[in-house]
Amino acid sequence: MNVPALETHELSVSYRGKPVLHGVDIEVPPGTLTGIMGPNGAGKSTLLKAVMGVIQPDSGWVKLLGKPLGEVLGRIGYVPQRESVDWDFPVTVFDVALMGTYAGLGWFGRPGKAERARAMEALEQTGMVDLATRKIGELSGGQQQRTFIARALAQKAEIYLMDEPFAGVDAATERAIIGLLGKLRDEGRTVLVVHHDLQSAPRYFERLLLLNLRVVAHGTVEEVFQPEILEKTYGGKLTLLSDVARRVARGSGGGLP
Amino acid sequence: MNWEIWQDLLQSPTSLWLMLASAFTVMACGVPGTFLVVRRMSLAGDAISHSVLPGIVIGFLISGTLDSPWILGGAALSGWLTVMVIGWLHRSGSVREDAATGIVFTAMFAIGVVLLRLYAGKVDLDPDCVLFGNLETAIHGARVGVFGLDVPQIVLVTGGAAVLGWAMVGLIYHRLLVGSFDPSLAALTGQAPRRTESILLGVTALVVVAAFQTVGAVMSVALLVLPAASGLLMCRRVPAILGAVAGHAVISSIGGMVIATWAGCNLGASVVICGAVLLVLVWAVSLRKRNR
Numbered sequence: 001m002n003v004p005a006l007e008t009h010e011l012s013v014s015y016r017g018k019p020v021l022h023g024v025d026i027e028v029p030p031g032t033l034t035g036i037m038g039p040n041g042a043g044k045s046t047l048l049k050a051v052m053g054v055i056q057p058d059s060g061w062v063k064l065l066g067k068p069l070g071e072v073l074g075r076i077g078y079v080p081q082r083e084s085v086d087w088d089f090p091v092t093v094f095d096v097a098l099m100g101t102y103a104g105l106g107w108f109g110r111p112g113k114a115e116r117a118r119a120m121e122a123l124e125q126t127g128m129v130d131l132a133t134r135k136i137g138e139l140s141g142g143q144q145q146r147t148f149i150a151r152a153l154a155q156k157a158e159i160y161l162m163d164e165p166f167a168g169v170d171a172a173t174e175r176a177i178i179g180l181l182g183k184l185r186d187e188g189r190t191v192l193v194v195h196h197d198l199q200s201a202p203r204y205f206e207r208l209l210l211l212n213l214r215v216v217a218h219g220t221v222e223e224v225f226q227p228e229i230l231e232k233t234y235g236g237k238l239t240l241l242s243d244v245a246r247r248v249a250r251g252s253g254g255g256l257p
Numbered sequence: 258m259n260w261e262i263w264q265d266l267l268q269s270p271t272s273l274w275l276m277l278a279s280a281f282t283v284m285a286c287g288v289p290g291t292f293l294v295v296r297r298m299s300l301a302g303d304a305i306s307h308s309v310l311p312g313i314v315i316g317f318l319i320s321g322t323l324d325s326p327w328i329l330g331g332a333a334l335s336g337w338l339t340v341m342v343i344g345w346l347h348r349s350g351s352v353r354e355d356a357a358t359g360i361v362f363t364a365m366f367a368i369g370v371v372l373l374r375l376y377a378g379k380v381d382l383d384p385d386c387v388l389f390g391n392l393e394t395a396i397h398g399a400r401v402g403v404f405g406l407d408v409p410q411i412v413l414v415t416g417g418a419a420v421l422g423w424a425m426v427g428l429i430y431h432r433l434l435v436g437s438f439d440p441s442l443a444a445l446t447g448q449a450p451r452r453t454e455s456i457l458l459g460v461t462a463l464v465v466v467a468a469f470q471t472v473g474a475v476m477s478v479a480l481l482v483l484p485a486a487s488g489l490l491m492c493r494r495v496p497a498i499l500g501a502v503a504g505h506a507v508i509s510s511i512g513g514m515v516i517a518t519w520a521g522c523n524l525g526a527s528v529v530i531c532g533a534v535l536l537v538l539v540w541a542v543s544l545r546k547r548n549r
Protein backbone atom coordinates (compact mmCIF):
# COMPACT_ATOMS: atom_id res chain seq x y z
CA MET A 1 0.00 0.00 0.00
CA ASN A 2 1.06 3.58 -0.66
CA VAL A 3 2.44 5.64 2.18
CA PRO A 4 -0.33 8.05 3.19
CA ALA A 5 0.41 11.68 2.33
CA LEU A 6 -0.86 12.72 5.73
CA GLU A 7 -1.31 10.50 8.74
CA THR A 8 -2.31 11.58 12.22
CA HIS A 9 -2.53 9.32 15.22
CA GLU A 10 -4.75 10.12 18.21
CA LEU A 11 -3.98 13.81 17.75
CA SER A 12 -5.34 15.97 20.59
CA VAL A 13 -4.91 19.72 20.87
CA SER A 14 -6.01 22.22 23.49
CA TYR A 15 -5.62 25.96 24.04
CA ARG A 16 -4.72 26.74 27.64
CA GLY A 17 -6.41 23.62 28.96
CA LYS A 18 -9.50 24.01 26.78
CA PRO A 19 -9.65 20.96 24.52
CA VAL A 20 -10.23 21.82 20.86
CA LEU A 21 -9.40 18.62 19.01
CA HIS A 22 -9.79 15.10 20.29
CA GLY A 23 -8.16 11.90 19.08
CA VAL A 24 -7.92 12.79 15.41
CA ASP A 25 -6.89 9.63 13.63
CA ILE A 26 -6.80 9.98 9.86
CA GLU A 27 -4.95 8.78 6.79
CA VAL A 28 -5.13 10.84 3.62
CA PRO A 29 -4.06 8.99 0.45
CA PRO A 30 -1.61 10.79 -1.85
CA GLY A 31 -2.86 12.51 -5.01
CA THR A 32 -6.26 13.35 -3.61
CA LEU A 33 -8.28 16.51 -3.11
CA THR A 34 -9.91 16.62 0.33
CA GLY A 35 -12.36 19.13 1.74
CA ILE A 36 -12.20 19.74 5.50
CA MET A 37 -15.62 20.82 6.76
CA GLY A 38 -17.37 21.55 10.00
CA PRO A 39 -19.08 24.40 11.86
CA ASN A 40 -17.24 27.50 13.09
CA GLY A 41 -14.92 26.64 15.95
CA ALA A 42 -14.86 22.96 14.97
CA GLY A 43 -11.06 22.98 15.03
CA LYS A 44 -10.39 22.99 11.28
CA SER A 45 -7.73 25.70 11.43
CA THR A 46 -6.36 24.12 14.59
CA LEU A 47 -5.93 20.80 12.79
CA LEU A 48 -3.94 22.46 9.99
CA LYS A 49 -1.80 24.32 12.54
CA ALA A 50 -1.09 21.12 14.43
CA VAL A 51 -0.13 19.39 11.17
CA MET A 52 2.20 22.30 10.31
CA GLY A 53 3.76 22.22 13.77
CA VAL A 54 2.61 25.77 14.55
CA ILE A 55 0.98 24.49 17.74
CA GLN A 56 2.16 21.56 19.80
CA PRO A 57 -0.43 18.80 20.30
CA ASP A 58 -1.11 17.49 23.81
CA SER A 59 -0.75 13.97 22.54
CA GLY A 60 -0.56 11.97 19.33
CA TRP A 61 1.64 12.49 16.31
CA VAL A 62 1.60 13.64 12.71
CA LYS A 63 3.42 12.13 9.76
CA LEU A 64 3.68 13.73 6.35
CA LEU A 65 4.78 11.56 3.44
CA GLY A 66 5.53 8.92 6.06
CA LYS A 67 7.96 11.12 7.99
CA PRO A 68 7.83 13.61 10.85
CA LEU A 69 7.42 17.24 9.80
CA GLY A 70 11.06 18.16 10.46
CA GLU A 71 12.21 15.83 7.66
CA VAL A 72 9.85 17.12 4.98
CA LEU A 73 10.25 20.89 5.40
CA GLY A 74 9.97 22.54 2.01
CA ARG A 75 7.70 19.81 0.63
CA ILE A 76 4.63 21.21 2.38
CA GLY A 77 2.79 24.21 0.95
CA TYR A 78 0.26 26.35 2.71
CA VAL A 79 -2.30 29.12 2.23
CA PRO A 80 -3.18 30.95 5.45
CA GLN A 81 -6.64 31.94 6.59
CA ARG A 82 -7.36 35.52 5.47
CA GLU A 83 -7.69 36.82 9.02
CA SER A 84 -4.19 35.72 9.97
CA VAL A 85 -2.48 37.83 7.27
CA ASP A 86 -1.24 41.35 8.06
CA TRP A 87 -2.60 43.15 4.99
CA ASP A 88 -0.83 46.40 5.94
CA PHE A 89 2.59 44.77 5.67
CA PRO A 90 4.82 46.54 3.11
CA VAL A 91 5.17 43.78 0.51
CA THR A 92 4.07 43.55 -3.12
CA VAL A 93 2.30 40.69 -4.85
CA PHE A 94 5.59 39.61 -6.38
CA ASP A 95 7.37 39.71 -3.00
CA VAL A 96 4.75 37.35 -1.58
CA ALA A 97 4.96 34.92 -4.51
CA LEU A 98 8.75 34.95 -4.23
CA MET A 99 8.52 33.93 -0.56
CA GLY A 100 7.23 30.58 -1.83
CA THR A 101 10.71 29.88 -3.21
CA TYR A 102 12.75 30.57 -0.07
CA ALA A 103 12.80 26.96 1.18
CA GLY A 104 16.14 25.98 -0.34
CA LEU A 105 17.99 29.25 0.24
CA GLY A 106 19.67 28.67 3.60
CA TRP A 107 20.69 31.48 5.93
CA PHE A 108 22.63 33.68 3.53
CA GLY A 109 21.17 32.80 0.15
CA ARG A 110 19.07 35.12 -1.93
CA PRO A 111 16.53 34.30 -4.60
CA GLY A 112 18.10 34.39 -8.05
CA LYS A 113 16.84 34.16 -11.63
CA ALA A 114 15.40 30.67 -11.23
CA GLU A 115 13.41 31.66 -8.14
CA ARG A 116 12.12 34.84 -9.79
CA ALA A 117 11.02 32.85 -12.83
CA ARG A 118 9.19 30.37 -10.59
CA ALA A 119 7.37 33.19 -8.79
CA MET A 120 6.44 34.84 -12.09
CA GLU A 121 5.18 31.57 -13.54
CA ALA A 122 3.00 31.07 -10.46
CA LEU A 123 1.60 34.59 -10.84
CA GLU A 124 0.82 33.81 -14.49
CA GLN A 125 -1.11 30.71 -13.45
CA THR A 126 -3.27 32.73 -11.08
CA GLY A 127 -3.66 35.67 -13.46
CA MET A 128 -1.83 38.10 -11.19
CA VAL A 129 1.09 39.17 -13.42
CA ASP A 130 -0.39 42.59 -14.18
CA LEU A 131 -0.68 43.33 -10.48
CA ALA A 132 2.76 42.02 -9.52
CA THR A 133 4.01 45.39 -8.25
CA ARG A 134 0.85 46.16 -6.27
CA LYS A 135 1.02 46.32 -2.49
CA ILE A 136 -1.06 43.47 -1.04
CA GLY A 137 -3.22 45.84 1.00
CA GLU A 138 -4.42 47.50 -2.23
CA LEU A 139 -5.97 44.34 -3.70
CA SER A 140 -9.52 43.04 -3.76
CA GLY A 141 -10.36 39.95 -1.73
CA GLY A 142 -10.17 37.70 -4.77
CA GLN A 143 -6.83 39.14 -5.85
CA GLN A 144 -5.42 38.71 -2.35
CA GLN A 145 -6.41 35.07 -2.37
CA ARG A 146 -4.89 34.58 -5.86
CA THR A 147 -1.66 36.06 -4.55
CA PHE A 148 -1.39 33.50 -1.77
CA ILE A 149 -2.38 30.66 -4.10
CA ALA A 150 0.45 31.84 -6.36
CA ARG A 151 2.85 31.69 -3.44
CA ALA A 152 1.72 28.14 -2.73
CA LEU A 153 2.19 27.17 -6.40
CA ALA A 154 5.68 28.70 -6.37
CA GLN A 155 6.48 26.38 -3.46
CA LYS A 156 6.09 23.36 -5.76
CA ALA A 157 5.13 21.34 -2.71
CA GLU A 158 3.85 17.79 -2.53
CA ILE A 159 1.19 18.45 0.08
CA TYR A 160 -0.89 21.60 0.20
CA LEU A 161 -2.78 22.83 3.25
CA MET A 162 -5.21 25.66 2.52
CA ASP A 163 -7.35 27.41 5.09
CA GLU A 164 -10.55 28.74 3.50
CA PRO A 165 -9.08 29.83 0.16
CA PHE A 166 -12.60 30.60 -1.06
CA ALA A 167 -13.47 33.03 1.73
CA GLY A 168 -14.35 36.48 0.39
CA VAL A 169 -13.55 35.74 -3.27
CA ASP A 170 -15.63 36.41 -6.37
CA ALA A 171 -17.15 33.61 -8.45
CA ALA A 172 -14.53 33.88 -11.21
CA THR A 173 -11.70 33.54 -8.70
CA GLU A 174 -13.39 30.60 -7.03
CA ARG A 175 -13.65 28.80 -10.39
CA ALA A 176 -10.02 29.64 -11.22
CA ILE A 177 -8.79 28.36 -7.86
CA ILE A 178 -10.74 25.11 -7.98
CA GLY A 179 -9.34 24.56 -11.48
CA LEU A 180 -5.79 25.00 -10.17
CA LEU A 181 -6.46 22.65 -7.24
CA GLY A 182 -7.70 19.99 -9.67
CA LYS A 183 -4.54 20.41 -11.71
CA LEU A 184 -2.36 19.99 -8.63
CA ARG A 185 -4.22 16.82 -7.77
CA ASP A 186 -3.82 15.52 -11.33
CA GLU A 187 -0.06 16.07 -11.00
CA GLY A 188 -0.12 13.68 -8.04
CA ARG A 189 -0.03 16.27 -5.28
CA THR A 190 -2.20 16.01 -2.20
CA VAL A 191 -4.44 18.97 -1.41
CA LEU A 192 -6.41 19.59 1.79
CA VAL A 193 -8.77 22.54 1.78
CA VAL A 194 -10.87 23.97 4.59
CA HIS A 195 -14.21 24.75 2.99
CA HIS A 196 -17.49 26.21 4.17
CA ASP A 197 -20.07 25.82 1.44
CA LEU A 198 -21.96 22.54 1.62
CA GLN A 199 -23.61 23.12 -1.73
CA SER A 200 -20.41 23.12 -3.73
CA ALA A 201 -18.45 20.66 -1.58
CA PRO A 202 -19.45 17.44 -3.39
CA ARG A 203 -18.62 19.02 -6.75
CA TYR A 204 -15.25 20.38 -5.65
CA PHE A 205 -13.79 17.50 -3.66
CA GLU A 206 -13.40 13.76 -4.03
CA ARG A 207 -12.87 13.22 -0.29
CA LEU A 208 -14.30 14.92 2.77
CA LEU A 209 -13.15 15.17 6.36
CA LEU A 210 -16.03 16.21 8.60
CA LEU A 211 -14.83 17.68 11.87
CA ASN A 212 -16.48 18.84 15.04
CA LEU A 213 -13.90 18.74 17.83
CA ARG A 214 -13.38 15.13 16.75
CA VAL A 215 -13.57 13.37 13.41
CA VAL A 216 -17.22 12.82 12.59
CA ALA A 217 -16.48 11.12 9.28
CA HIS A 218 -13.69 10.80 6.78
CA GLY A 219 -13.84 9.18 3.38
CA THR A 220 -14.92 9.62 -0.22
CA VAL A 221 -17.77 12.00 -0.94
CA GLU A 222 -20.06 9.04 -1.67
CA GLU A 223 -19.34 7.52 1.72
CA VAL A 224 -19.47 10.68 3.77
CA PHE A 225 -21.85 13.16 2.19
CA GLN A 226 -24.93 11.64 3.85
CA PRO A 227 -27.76 13.52 5.59
CA GLU A 228 -27.25 11.75 8.95
CA ILE A 229 -23.51 12.41 8.93
CA LEU A 230 -23.95 16.09 8.00
CA GLU A 231 -26.62 16.37 10.66
CA LYS A 232 -24.19 14.90 13.19
CA THR A 233 -21.40 17.29 12.12
CA TYR A 234 -23.40 20.47 12.15
CA GLY A 235 -25.95 19.48 14.76
CA GLY A 236 -28.73 21.12 12.78
CA LYS A 237 -27.00 24.47 13.14
CA LEU A 238 -27.36 25.38 9.51
CA THR A 239 -30.80 26.20 8.20
CA LEU A 240 -29.36 25.34 4.85
CA LEU A 241 -28.61 21.87 6.07
CA SER A 242 -32.04 20.36 5.63
CA ASP A 243 -32.14 21.71 2.12
CA VAL A 244 -28.81 20.14 1.22
CA ALA A 245 -29.80 16.93 2.95
CA ARG A 246 -32.96 16.73 0.91
CA ARG A 247 -31.03 17.22 -2.31
CA VAL A 248 -28.57 14.54 -1.29
CA ALA A 249 -31.44 12.20 -0.51
CA ARG A 250 -32.83 12.87 -3.98
CA GLY A 251 -29.42 12.09 -5.41
CA SER A 252 -28.88 15.44 -7.12
CA GLY A 253 -26.30 16.90 -4.72
CA GLY A 254 -23.52 14.40 -5.17
CA GLY A 255 -21.31 13.52 -8.09
CA LEU A 256 -17.82 14.63 -9.02
CA PRO A 257 -17.04 17.21 -11.68
CA MET B 258 18.15 81.13 8.13
CA ASN B 259 21.09 82.22 10.22
CA TRP B 260 24.25 81.90 8.15
CA GLU B 261 26.57 82.01 11.09
CA ILE B 262 25.23 78.73 12.42
CA TRP B 263 26.18 77.00 9.18
CA GLN B 264 29.59 78.59 9.09
CA ASP B 265 30.26 77.56 12.65
CA LEU B 266 29.01 74.05 11.98
CA LEU B 267 31.10 73.48 8.90
CA GLN B 268 34.26 75.00 10.27
CA SER B 269 34.31 73.05 13.51
CA PRO B 270 35.43 69.43 13.19
CA THR B 271 33.67 68.72 16.47
CA SER B 272 30.29 69.56 14.94
CA LEU B 273 31.03 67.31 12.00
CA TRP B 274 31.92 64.46 14.34
CA LEU B 275 28.74 65.17 16.31
CA MET B 276 26.59 65.03 13.19
CA LEU B 277 28.31 61.86 12.03
CA ALA B 278 27.81 60.17 15.40
CA SER B 279 24.13 61.10 15.52
CA ALA B 280 23.54 60.03 11.91
CA PHE B 281 25.20 56.68 12.68
CA THR B 282 23.05 56.33 15.80
CA VAL B 283 19.79 56.99 13.97
CA MET B 284 20.79 54.59 11.21
CA ALA B 285 21.90 51.90 13.67
CA CYS B 286 18.57 52.02 15.51
CA GLY B 287 16.44 52.53 12.41
CA VAL B 288 17.46 49.34 10.63
CA PRO B 289 16.43 46.73 13.25
CA GLY B 290 13.68 49.21 14.18
CA THR B 291 12.21 48.77 10.69
CA PHE B 292 11.66 45.09 11.28
CA LEU B 293 10.25 45.70 14.77
CA VAL B 294 7.75 48.20 13.33
CA VAL B 295 6.56 46.02 10.44
CA ARG B 296 6.20 43.10 12.87
CA ARG B 297 4.18 45.36 15.19
CA MET B 298 6.77 44.69 17.87
CA SER B 299 7.69 48.27 18.76
CA LEU B 300 6.98 47.44 22.38
CA ALA B 301 9.86 44.95 22.32
CA GLY B 302 12.15 47.84 21.35
CA ASP B 303 10.77 49.77 24.30
CA ALA B 304 11.48 46.80 26.56
CA ILE B 305 15.06 46.45 25.34
CA SER B 306 15.90 50.14 25.59
CA HIS B 307 14.69 50.29 29.18
CA SER B 308 16.08 47.00 30.40
CA VAL B 309 19.66 47.72 29.28
CA LEU B 310 19.83 50.37 32.02
CA PRO B 311 20.62 48.07 34.97
CA GLY B 312 23.23 46.34 32.78
CA ILE B 313 24.88 49.68 32.05
CA VAL B 314 24.91 50.78 35.68
CA ILE B 315 26.22 47.44 36.99
CA GLY B 316 28.83 47.33 34.23
CA PHE B 317 29.90 50.85 35.14
CA LEU B 318 30.13 50.03 38.83
CA ILE B 319 32.38 47.09 38.04
CA SER B 320 34.60 48.64 35.39
CA GLY B 321 34.47 52.26 36.51
CA THR B 322 34.31 53.70 33.00
CA LEU B 323 31.62 54.27 30.40
CA ASP B 324 33.95 53.35 27.55
CA SER B 325 34.46 49.75 28.62
CA PRO B 326 33.39 47.09 26.10
CA TRP B 327 32.14 45.10 29.10
CA ILE B 328 29.41 47.69 29.54
CA LEU B 329 28.31 47.34 25.94
CA GLY B 330 28.29 43.54 26.04
CA GLY B 331 26.73 43.25 29.49
CA ALA B 332 24.03 45.79 28.81
CA ALA B 333 23.14 44.26 25.46
CA LEU B 334 22.94 40.86 27.11
CA SER B 335 20.62 42.22 29.79
CA GLY B 336 18.32 43.76 27.14
CA TRP B 337 18.32 40.64 25.02
CA LEU B 338 17.68 38.32 27.97
CA THR B 339 14.75 40.50 29.00
CA VAL B 340 12.94 40.10 25.69
CA MET B 341 13.74 36.40 25.65
CA VAL B 342 12.19 36.07 29.14
CA ILE B 343 9.15 38.02 27.95
CA GLY B 344 8.76 35.71 24.96
CA TRP B 345 9.10 32.67 27.18
CA LEU B 346 6.55 33.98 29.73
CA HIS B 347 4.13 34.60 26.89
CA ARG B 348 4.62 31.26 25.17
CA SER B 349 4.40 29.24 28.36
CA GLY B 350 0.85 30.54 28.69
CA SER B 351 -1.12 32.43 31.33
CA VAL B 352 0.51 35.85 30.77
CA ARG B 353 -0.48 38.02 27.81
CA GLU B 354 2.47 39.27 25.80
CA ASP B 355 1.79 42.99 26.28
CA ALA B 356 1.27 42.53 30.01
CA ALA B 357 4.45 40.44 30.34
CA THR B 358 6.41 43.07 28.41
CA GLY B 359 5.08 45.93 30.51
CA ILE B 360 5.81 44.18 33.79
CA VAL B 361 9.30 42.94 32.99
CA PHE B 362 10.79 46.02 31.38
CA THR B 363 9.42 48.56 33.84
CA ALA B 364 10.79 46.42 36.66
CA MET B 365 14.20 46.26 34.99
CA PHE B 366 14.17 50.01 34.38
CA ALA B 367 13.19 50.67 37.99
CA ILE B 368 16.09 48.52 39.21
CA GLY B 369 18.41 50.49 36.95
CA VAL B 370 17.14 53.85 38.24
CA VAL B 371 17.46 52.76 41.88
CA LEU B 372 21.02 51.53 41.29
CA LEU B 373 21.82 54.76 39.50
CA ARG B 374 20.52 56.95 42.33
CA LEU B 375 22.12 54.80 45.02
CA TYR B 376 25.62 54.63 43.61
CA ALA B 377 25.89 57.40 41.04
CA GLY B 378 26.84 59.97 43.70
CA LYS B 379 29.79 57.88 44.85
CA VAL B 380 31.25 57.35 41.42
CA ASP B 381 31.53 59.59 38.43
CA LEU B 382 28.34 58.59 36.60
CA ASP B 383 25.93 61.31 35.64
CA PRO B 384 22.31 60.04 35.79
CA ASP B 385 21.14 62.59 33.23
CA CYS B 386 23.82 61.41 30.84
CA VAL B 387 22.64 57.81 31.04
CA LEU B 388 18.95 58.62 30.85
CA PHE B 389 19.05 61.30 28.18
CA GLY B 390 22.50 60.92 26.66
CA ASN B 391 25.18 63.54 26.34
CA LEU B 392 26.88 63.35 22.99
CA GLU B 393 28.50 66.74 23.48
CA THR B 394 30.52 65.30 26.35
CA ALA B 395 31.08 61.87 24.81
CA ILE B 396 32.59 63.39 21.67
CA HIS B 397 35.41 64.79 23.78
CA GLY B 398 36.04 61.37 25.34
CA ALA B 399 38.59 58.81 24.20
CA ARG B 400 39.98 59.09 20.68
CA VAL B 401 41.27 56.45 18.34
CA GLY B 402 43.61 56.92 15.42
CA VAL B 403 42.17 55.59 12.17
CA PHE B 404 44.20 56.04 8.96
CA GLY B 405 46.01 58.99 10.51
CA LEU B 406 42.70 60.58 11.51
CA ASP B 407 42.01 61.26 15.16
CA VAL B 408 38.47 59.80 15.49
CA PRO B 409 36.38 60.13 18.67
CA GLN B 410 35.61 56.67 20.00
CA ILE B 411 31.88 57.41 20.12
CA VAL B 412 31.87 57.87 16.33
CA LEU B 413 33.46 54.46 15.93
CA VAL B 414 31.03 52.82 18.37
CA THR B 415 27.94 54.26 16.71
CA GLY B 416 29.42 53.61 13.26
CA GLY B 417 30.07 50.01 14.25
CA ALA B 418 26.46 49.69 15.39
CA ALA B 419 25.23 51.05 12.05
CA VAL B 420 27.43 48.56 10.20
CA LEU B 421 26.08 45.76 12.40
CA GLY B 422 22.48 46.68 11.53
CA TRP B 423 23.18 46.83 7.81
CA ALA B 424 25.23 43.63 7.93
CA MET B 425 22.29 41.82 9.49
CA VAL B 426 20.02 43.02 6.69
CA GLY B 427 22.59 42.26 4.00
CA LEU B 428 23.16 38.74 5.25
CA ILE B 429 19.76 37.42 6.28
CA TYR B 430 17.26 39.82 4.69
CA HIS B 431 15.06 37.05 3.33
CA ARG B 432 14.76 35.23 6.63
CA LEU B 433 13.94 38.53 8.36
CA LEU B 434 11.28 39.31 5.75
CA VAL B 435 9.46 35.98 5.70
CA GLY B 436 9.83 35.54 9.45
CA SER B 437 8.19 38.92 9.97
CA PHE B 438 5.45 38.56 7.39
CA ASP B 439 4.46 34.95 7.87
CA PRO B 440 6.17 33.01 10.69
CA SER B 441 4.08 29.92 9.89
CA LEU B 442 5.38 29.76 6.32
CA ALA B 443 8.88 30.45 7.62
CA ALA B 444 8.67 27.54 10.06
CA LEU B 445 7.12 25.24 7.47
CA THR B 446 9.89 25.92 4.94
CA GLY B 447 12.74 25.57 7.44
CA GLN B 448 13.49 29.30 7.69
CA ALA B 449 14.01 29.18 11.48
CA PRO B 450 11.73 32.12 12.40
CA ARG B 451 12.43 31.80 16.15
CA ARG B 452 16.18 31.99 15.72
CA THR B 453 15.79 34.83 13.23
CA GLU B 454 13.74 36.72 15.80
CA SER B 455 16.39 36.12 18.47
CA ILE B 456 19.04 37.53 16.14
CA LEU B 457 16.88 40.58 15.40
CA LEU B 458 16.31 41.22 19.11
CA GLY B 459 19.99 40.64 19.91
CA VAL B 460 21.07 43.17 17.27
CA THR B 461 18.43 45.58 18.58
CA ALA B 462 19.90 45.26 22.07
CA LEU B 463 23.41 45.95 20.76
CA VAL B 464 22.46 49.06 18.78
CA VAL B 465 20.40 50.40 21.68
CA VAL B 466 23.40 50.09 23.98
CA ALA B 467 25.58 51.82 21.40
CA ALA B 468 22.95 54.55 21.18
CA PHE B 469 22.57 55.18 24.89
CA GLN B 470 25.53 57.54 25.02
CA THR B 471 24.16 59.56 22.13
CA VAL B 472 20.50 59.89 23.02
CA GLY B 473 20.19 58.06 26.32
CA ALA B 474 18.39 54.90 27.31
CA VAL B 475 14.97 56.54 27.22
CA MET B 476 15.09 58.20 23.84
CA SER B 477 16.73 55.39 21.92
CA VAL B 478 13.30 53.82 21.62
CA ALA B 479 12.21 56.88 19.66
CA LEU B 480 15.03 56.21 17.20
CA LEU B 481 13.94 52.59 16.84
CA VAL B 482 10.45 53.63 15.82
CA LEU B 483 10.57 57.13 14.25
CA PRO B 484 12.63 56.52 11.09
CA ALA B 485 10.86 53.24 10.31
CA ALA B 486 7.41 54.73 10.92
CA SER B 487 8.15 57.60 8.52
CA GLY B 488 9.47 55.14 5.96
CA LEU B 489 6.40 52.97 6.30
CA LEU B 490 4.19 55.95 5.44
CA MET B 491 6.11 56.62 2.24
CA CYS B 492 7.18 53.26 0.89
CA ARG B 493 5.56 50.09 -0.42
CA ARG B 494 8.44 47.71 0.22
CA VAL B 495 10.84 46.98 3.05
CA PRO B 496 14.03 47.77 1.05
CA ALA B 497 12.62 51.21 0.24
CA ILE B 498 11.82 51.75 3.92
CA LEU B 499 15.42 50.92 4.79
CA GLY B 500 16.55 53.52 2.25
CA ALA B 501 14.18 56.04 3.80
CA VAL B 502 15.66 55.24 7.21
CA ALA B 503 19.11 56.17 5.90
CA GLY B 504 17.74 59.45 4.52
CA HIS B 505 15.94 60.12 7.77
CA ALA B 506 19.21 59.59 9.66
CA VAL B 507 21.09 62.14 7.57
CA ILE B 508 18.34 64.78 7.68
CA SER B 509 17.55 64.44 11.38
CA SER B 510 21.21 64.56 12.42
CA ILE B 511 21.84 67.77 10.45
CA GLY B 512 18.52 69.22 11.57
CA GLY B 513 19.15 68.12 15.15
CA MET B 514 22.52 69.86 15.11
CA VAL B 515 20.91 73.08 13.88
CA ILE B 516 18.18 72.91 16.53
CA ALA B 517 20.69 72.14 19.28
CA THR B 518 22.97 75.01 18.24
CA TRP B 519 20.09 77.45 17.84
CA ALA B 520 18.28 76.53 21.06
CA GLY B 521 21.39 75.60 22.99
CA CYS B 522 19.92 72.29 24.15
CA ASN B 523 20.80 68.59 24.33
CA LEU B 524 21.75 67.23 20.89
CA GLY B 525 20.11 63.82 21.39
CA ALA B 526 16.78 65.44 22.19
CA SER B 527 17.14 67.76 19.19
CA VAL B 528 17.74 64.82 16.86
CA VAL B 529 14.62 63.10 18.19
CA ILE B 530 12.57 66.31 17.84
CA CYS B 531 13.77 66.76 14.29
CA GLY B 532 12.85 63.12 13.55
CA ALA B 533 9.38 63.68 14.99
CA VAL B 534 8.91 66.77 12.83
CA LEU B 535 9.95 64.73 9.79
CA LEU B 536 7.41 62.06 10.67
CA VAL B 537 4.63 64.65 10.92
CA LEU B 538 5.63 66.15 7.57
CA VAL B 539 5.66 62.75 5.87
CA TRP B 540 2.33 61.93 7.45
CA ALA B 541 0.79 65.19 6.20
CA VAL B 542 2.08 64.52 2.67
CA SER B 543 0.76 60.95 2.72
CA LEU B 544 -2.65 62.23 3.84
CA ARG B 545 -2.78 64.68 0.94
CA LYS B 546 -1.78 61.96 -1.50
CA ARG B 547 -4.52 59.68 -0.23
CA ASN B 548 -7.19 62.37 -0.46
CA ARG B 549 -6.30 63.19 -4.01
Ligand SMILES: Nc1ncnc2c1ncn2[C@@H]1O[C@H](COP(=O)(O)OP(=O)(O)O)[C@@H](O)[C@H]1O
Nearest residue numbers: 015016020038039040041042043044045046047
Ligand atom coordinates in the same frame (compact mmCIF):
# COMPACT_ATOMS: atom_id res chain seq x y z
N1 LIG C 1 -5.08 31.07 19.76
C1 LIG C 1 -6.17 30.56 20.38
N2 LIG C 1 -6.30 30.68 21.72
C2 LIG C 1 -7.38 30.16 22.35
N3 LIG C 1 -8.39 29.54 21.73
C3 LIG C 1 -8.34 29.41 20.39
C4 LIG C 1 -7.22 29.91 19.65
N4 LIG C 1 -7.42 29.64 18.34
C5 LIG C 1 -8.60 29.01 18.27
N5 LIG C 1 -9.16 28.86 19.49
C6 LIG C 1 -10.44 28.18 19.80
O1 LIG C 1 -10.35 26.86 19.32
C7 LIG C 1 -11.56 26.47 18.71
C8 LIG C 1 -11.29 25.99 17.31
O2 LIG C 1 -10.81 27.08 16.53
P1 LIG C 1 -10.46 26.94 14.98
O3 LIG C 1 -9.58 25.78 14.80
O4 LIG C 1 -9.98 28.25 14.52
O5 LIG C 1 -11.89 26.63 14.36
P2 LIG C 1 -12.35 26.64 12.84
O6 LIG C 1 -11.18 26.95 11.99
O7 LIG C 1 -12.90 25.28 12.60
O8 LIG C 1 -13.43 27.67 12.74
C9 LIG C 1 -12.49 27.65 18.79
O9 LIG C 1 -13.37 27.45 19.87
C10 LIG C 1 -11.59 28.82 19.06
O10 LIG C 1 -12.25 29.76 19.85
Ligand SMILES: [Mg+2]
Nearest residue numbers: 044045046081
Ligand atom coordinates in the same frame (compact mmCIF):
# COMPACT_ATOMS: atom_id res chain seq x y z
MG1 LIG D 1 -10.67 28.57 10.79
